[in-house]
Amino acid sequence: MNICETCGKQFEPNRFARRRTPQRFCSRKCNLKKYRTTEQFKKNAKLYRQLYRQGEYYKKRKREHARELHRLVIEKLGGKCQRCGVIDERILQINHKNGGGSIEFKKVGPFNLYKQILNGKRQTSDLEILCANCNIIHKWEIGIIQ
Ligand SMILES: [Zn+2]
Numbered sequence: 001m002n003i004c005e006t007c008g009k010q011f012e013p014n015r016f017a018r019r020r021t022p023q024r025f026c027s028r029k030c031n032l033k034k035y036r037t038t039e040q041f042k043k044n045a046k047l048y049r050q051l052y053r054q055g056e057y058y059k060k061r062k063r064e065h066a067r068e069l070h071r072l073v074i075e076k077l078g079g080k081c082q083r084c085g086v087i088d089e090r091i092l093q094i095n096h097k098n099g100g101g102s103i104e105f106k107k108v109g110p111f112n113l114y115k116q117i118l119n120g121k122r123q124t125s126d127l128e129i130l131c132a133n134c135n136i137i138h139k140w141e142i143g144i145i146q
């Protein structure tokens with residue numbers, strides 16, 4: 001009988017396995033569980049995560065996810081330009097009526113801002129949907145562009 005290093009249970013070692021050292025774990029699951037706590041594993045996991053995030057697949061998924069959130073936010077805020085009524089979401093933007101949009105965008109990040117709007121944590125009375133053209137006109141009107 002051996003004792004598993006992870007779960008502490010006694011187990012019958014596999015008599016057919018050819019190994020130089022005694023079997024330390026009762027199962028593959030317990031072996032993995034222990035391995036996941038080692039520095040080596042954490043280092044590898046970090047590396048793989050970095051590589052994954054540099055990959056095209058991840059970037060594409062992230063873009064799609066952002067687009068989807070953007071679409072949902074637009075839908076929640078009326079689904080069309082509040083001035084001219086355009087509904088093409090490729091040119092619709094979330095506008096801060098009193099300005100300061102780019103500051104909030106930088107501070108919380110677009111992802112979080114979208115999420116906060118969708119789950120109701122960010123109130124939306126100072127936000128409106130404008131198309132790109134009407135947004136520029138709005139910026140002229142409140143003096144951001146002169
Ligand atoms: Zn075990």
Ligand SMILES: [Zn+2]
Binds near residue numbers: 130
């Ligand atoms: Zn418009």
